[in-house]
Amino acid sequence: MAQTRDPLLRAALADWRRLAPFAGLDPAAHLPEPLGRRQARGVARIVLRMRAEGRSDVVFKRVFRPRVDPGWAAGLQTQRAVRALLPGPARPAPVMLEDADAQAAIFGWVPGKSLNAHLLLKYDQPVQRADALRRAGDWLAQFHAATDAGPVAFHASPVQLRLSRLMARAEADPAAIVDADLFIVLAQGMARFARAAQGAPVQCAALHGDLTANNMVLGVKATTAIDFCTAVTGPVLHEVAKLLADIAARFGVDGVPRADVQAFEEGYGARVRHDPVFDYLLRAQLLFQWAALGPMGRPQTAFTATRIEKVQGVAKKLMRPQAA
Template identity: 30%
Template sequence: MGMIAGDLAAAALAHWPVLARELGLDPASWRAAPLARREDGRVARILLRMEGPGGARLVMKHEARPEDPEKFAAAMAAHLAVQEVYARGVPEVLAFDVARRACVMAYLEARPLSGLLEGAPLAAQGALLSRAGAWMDGFHRALSGERRVFQPRHTLRFLRGVIAEVVSGERRVADPQRFLACAGAFCADQALYEGRETITAQTHGDLHLRNVVMDERRCWGLDFAGGRVVPVGHDIARLLGDYAILHAPKAAIPEGEVLPPEVQGAFFEGYGLVPAEDPSVQLLLRNRVLAEWWGLPAKAEDRGPAQARRWAGVQALAGRVFPGL
């Protein structure tokens, strides 16, 4: 078997023979090539493209850190639950080993939505997010919950706790006075989201832009985090909030809104389970801006390049969502 350099890759390849034999494959007849990796203080994860006889391709994933077999098992269970009811929307998991925190999946000739959006003009961004909306619509319908009255108090109770921690100094955030002004204005609008219905579904749990991949025709979801049955706005806000912070042209966003109207309209052309005006969507989109704010390091010198970019996006977006603050 061909080898690639690196301790993380070597750790992954050490598990390949067991998984290959489970699939009835000769492990020695396959070569490995790097596909993606993440390695920081919290996570060490690698994806390898395995190339075998006759041009066959598979993906092997290994999570070296965190060393948490229960979490890995939960992620596999979440993926398999979606695979059972929405097979066209996920890459097929072919084999996995919880103790080794490794799995083998079908190979997709696809790119992450994050990369496709990078530098794309507004119309192209809308077209991509319309496709992502259609994928999410199918996912939520496959594991739908019920129609219920949305309860904004749960989200806002947590936010008020964060506000109290910032005021007391227990929690540090960048530009705390502006954060408190924006968060206070948001809490004051609680009545706008009360007494209105939404729809629940089994959610992804971590639906950022890198966890949706596409080719020219199809779209798939990855790395299901075993989300709860909650209002669908949780997944929608996670995905569209990520877009608004990192990719949306801020000048195209009207004051008081989170998204350019063209992009919001395009997404909800693809996603039809709830409309753009759904209370869970509108509240959780705005809360996402604040959650990203309090989740970033307070000091500029403590932010890496990706965090610095996200911070710049949060600040620019906050100026549109909370005008005058």
């Protein structure tokens, strides 16, 4: 395996060589292809596709952080449980090996492209775009049905508390969040949506934890999710709102693309638009995305600058009085 000067990649490959034999793999027979990496706030993550001629590819994921995150192992626990519950074409990749102390894992390879890649490639092809969103909705419906925990009355207080903390941070340091004044005004406007959602019935099931357009994979026949991040049960509309807010932040211009939501609903088998809990959580997810895009003054990539513009545009559209 070729040497590299990239310290993050070098450290990950050292762990790969150490762990691969325990999964029955020859570490020297696989060549790394970077799939993704992220570095922020003292945490670094790298994901590699390990290719081997004449053998099945695998995925190696390594997270570097000062302390072990219990959520990391919880995500693997959920992935295993969901794989046992769902039918073949919807099953997540098998977890072949994990090292909890190193926060490293080896997964089977899931062929296909992310939902985000499908939507980008089919940006001007409404029929194919709608088919990808229907497939995403169908997978999420299967996931929720397989882990159904029954209905509960929705409580908005945990979300409102998180928004209150973000507002307090923005008020204490206006540079902490991009366009802090506008963020605070929109976050204050969430109270009326919280009141409408409070007490409404909502179905509960297992939650993925980080369901975005990049964490769903669509192949020729199979559709599934990757990067499970939690082992908790909660209102399913948290997942629906997070996914559709992510899609809106990537592809929305003046609000949430109506055709995208309609296609997703056809696959999901339930109407979410105008559900008071969904309406509330969709707006909350957009504000959470806004706050996560970093402080004022941080150097921005073209992607981040575009993302900020779209998140703000969609959030402002949804917070207008007529959107209530």
